Amino acid sequence: MNKEISQAVIRRMPRYYRYLGELMDAGIERISSNDLSARMNVTASQIRQDLNNFGGFGQQGYGYNVKYLYDEIGKILGVNRKHHIIIVGAGNLGQALANYVKFEKFGFVTTALFDVDTKLKGQTVRNIKIYMLDELERFVKENTVDIAALTMPKSKAEAIANHLVELGVPAIWNFAHVDLKMENKNVVVENVHLSDSLMQLSYNIVKNRQE
Amino acid sequence: MNKEISQAVIRRMPRYYRYLGELMDAGIERISSNDLSARMNVTASQIRQDLNNFGGFGQQGYGYNVKYLYDEIGKILGVNRKHHIIIVGAGNLGQALANYVKFEKFGFVTTALFDVDTKLKGQTVRNIKIYMLDELERFVKENTVDIAALTMPKSKAEAIANHLVELGVPAIWNFAHVDLKMENKNVVVENVHLSDSLMQLSYNIVKNRQE
């Protein structure tokens, strides 16, 4: 009977997590919703409401213990677990993601890259091996794969996503410029549309100029 | 006396633009809000409301002319203009962005990369030159720079962003894992936090498993 938590709230959690991490690094032990709200530029009310979706992590008259809250949000976000990522598409973006060491701090470990380009066969990125696409099925069957990052051209994204889902991959991190409509409700999809982001920026630039 | 248009609406515009582009490619000339809503999985009401923030682009009894609407949204988003991008941080992600040819279709042209790594000095990515960071100021003064993409480590992002803004760069596309608080209201900032996106995905995976 879990009440459904809105994605608006979920989207803010990583940000809280980041600020709490910074507070921890700065040696700060406790913080009130009011102080945090000033730093983050959100209302204290929103912070308290957001957190109370998951439980009462604070204490009246005291505030929140930074380390404790950090750890709790970590659990909520699942960054206390290990997530195995494969990257399908070993072009520039795929390799950039594979090189992103910091993801590992949050439990996200890349275990393989895949591509169709035979020139890449057997190469490695940060000791992560690049496989040929025709080895994908075998790899997924023989290894745990929690997340598949799709960094190939959009023309191939749909087919590969469907294939991966059939093979049981539970989550898709999609960088291809298409909306993946997964009929399978058990699959989680997160889209990163860089050109959309750029267009939003562009809109705001143009608007700003007119003012 | 322009009524302010909410960012929720702006965020959806690139998606409309993409679907209309696909319709155009498929040779479809007209579309009703109802048909489009079925394809995009949003309500027809929302489509009509969103578009009417910017003008009446449709016609009763007919619907919307695909090509016309595509062009109009293009203008709204500013993709009919040329935007000069520089990329500060020529690591994997920076080079990946520089290699992203498709941005040019929307008018976003990368003109230079910058890095501190002297090994990169004079190298090029897709014929785009990599400069040393100490050449940044001169470059910005001598060339038009509409957008600066920040792909360096977060420890340096704040300082460089401030410097760029002082030099008159009107927009920051920030990939560093910090919130850039630009006191200057004339600067537009768009954040792309990949680890936040990954954490949101992770949350949904864990939630999904529990159901």
Place this chain on the structure above:
DNA sequence: TAGATTGTTAATCGATTAACAATC
């Protein structure tokens, strides 16, 4: 104990959806 600050309910605000008159 007094002061501080949470957790939570109630009020407000904004965004989405429904409805329908206008009109092509």
Place this chain on the structure above:
DNA sequence: TAGATTGTTAATCGATTAACAATC
């Protein structure tokens, strides 16, 4: 003209903010 579909107003829904009693 009749049918289709927009543009727009009104109704609903959900998210944010304010307020305050509970409590450390």
